[in-house]
Amino acid sequence: MKQLDDKSLLEAFRNCERRALARMLTRVENKHPSVLELLDSVYDRTGDAWRIGVTGPPGAGKSTLVNRLVIRYRASDDLIGVVAFDPTSPFTGGALLGDRVRMETIGRDPGVFIRSMATRGHLGGLAVGVDEACDLFDAFGHRKVLVETVGVGQSELEVANATDTTLVVLVPQSGDSIQAMKAGLMEIGDIFVLNMCDRDGADEAYRELVSILSIRELDHGWRPPVIRTVARDGGGVEKLVETIAAHREHLVGTGMLEQRRRNRSAAKTKRLVEDVLSRRIWNAARRAKTMNRIASGGSPYQISQELIDEFYEEIHREQAHAETERT
Amino acid sequence: MSPEANTDRKVRVVIAKPGLDGHDRGAKVMAAAFRDAGFEVIYLGLRQTPESIVEAALQEDADVIALSILSGAHMTLFQRVLKLMKENSLDDVLLTGGGIISDEDIEALEEMGTGRIFGPGTSTQEPIRYIREWVGENRPV
Numbered sequence: 001m002k003q004l005d006d007k008s009l010l011e012a013f014r015n016c017e018r019r020a021l022a023r024m025l026t027r028v029e030n031k032h033p034s035v036l037e038l039l040d041s042v043y044d045r046t047g048d049a050w051r052i053g054v055t056g057p058p059g060a061g062k063s064t065l066v067n068r069l070v071i072r073y074r075a076s077d078d079l080i081g082v083v084a085f086d087p088t089s090p091f092t093g094g095a096l097l098g099d100r101v102r103m104e105t106i107g108r109d110p111g112v113f114i115r116s117m118a119t120r121g122h123l124g125g126l127a128v129g130v131d132e133a134c135d136l137f138d139a140f141g142h143r144k145v146l147v148e149t150v151g152v153g154q155s156e157l158e159v160a161n162a163t164d165t166t167l168v169v170l171v172p173q174s175g176d177s178i179q180a181m182k183a184g185l186m187e188i189g190d191i192f193v194l195n196m197c198d199r200d201g202a203d204e205a206y207r208e209l210v211s212i213l214s215i216r217e218l219d220h221g222w223r224p225p226v227i228r229t230v231a232r233d234g235g236g237v238e239k240l241v242e243t244i245a246a247h248r249e250h251l252v253g254t255g256m257l258e259q260r261r262r263n264r265s266a267a268k269t270k271r272l273v274e275d276v277l278s279r280r281i282w283n284a285a286r287r288a289k290t291m292n293r294i295a296s297g298g299s300p301y302q303i304s305q306e307l308i309d310e311f312y313e314e315i316h317r318e319q320a321h322a323e324t325e326r327t
Numbered sequence: 328m329s330p331e332a333n334t335d336r337k338v339r340v341v342i343a344k345p346g347l348d349g350h351d352r353g354a355k356v357m358a359a360a361f362r363d364a365g366f367e368v369i370y371l372g373l374r375q376t377p378e379s380i381v382e383a384a385l386q387e388d389a390d391v392i393a394l395s396i397l398s399g400a401h402m403t404l405f406q407r408v409l410k411l412m413k414e415n416s417l418d419d420v421l422l423t424g425g426g427i428i429s430d431e432d433i434e435a436l437e438e439m440g441t442g443r444i445f446g447p448g449t450s451t452q453e454p455i456r457y458i459r460e461w462v463g464e465n466r467p468v
Contacts, residue, residue, distance in 0.1 A: 022388035030335040094362035
């Protein structure tokens, strides 16, 4: 598949050519100029996929659990998509994406599409276009999309906002209860998974986790349950699948799904606007100007105001220009 | 957003060890070197089949497949991967690699249609330079 123009790419995508999905995902990652238009063209096909976020500290067994869940979901022959994030090095911009190693079994299944993504420039791990990636999988016909996070930083919240059900995966050795509360993970989980439950201290950790969650405010009657698993051999995965289905029913039944998805669309709209504007503002000329003004001792407060004023002027000039063109 | 350059295009490389030899040090050294060069490395690890490698390259929209083979089975494995790449129309993906491979075999492989193959003693910088140039020429944004 050589370089494709947008029209043929879209056509290939609609014909369910997997290479087209791969290409579109790259465009999302690269923030390709035509990506918003492409996403808009397939948007009416989205809405059927259930999006599951899998988050938790590094080493909790997220990839292994995703592998298990996907095997289980494939029993119904639905197409399953997986997005697995690993961090980009803030120093070199490179990344080592190793999640496929633990997803080997599902990597050979043509009904499963795994995409490894680096967090790219965002320190703290804000995921590049995770929402857009989910839309593409959804529009392509995947009935479940699993998103695995880096395991540290802001990306966790980002993924929770982009998914319908968020699993927080912890292990008995994750640290004491206060650590877990500090990490901010306790607020975002719809379901808690205590993995590696064959390890020492599992019972104690389970009791502690249940006790912390009992003081959390209920979300429209949903108390986040704790599911014990041993992802390595598949223990507890069936129960987890049932619980995810129950959470889905809960969201649909209470009307929370509608509300969540509306909030998601609003947040996304805001982000897209900011992204487009930010890229437009920070062209090479303004980046250079900023550096020059700082080098000559300018104050950031003043420089930023100047840049904004100039930007508005630029817009006005363009509008005036377009007006004269028309008349 | 800080006023730094928008470098959105990344070189994506799938690194794998096809076949049965269990020595992944070379693959890991190259994975780290590629990462440090700013590439995104999709590391598949040991005992991969040509099928799983090509499938991964397709899903990951990789620019490059890099194989590390120390088992002596390089002629068969490279040939099989090339064939699968053709079948999946991955005709704009570079197949390169390295390992304990003699000069004659390297010549034969490159003749067969692979990219450059690197033998023992190659510096990590050489494949990096080669991949950068290849991607720049063959897969611009």
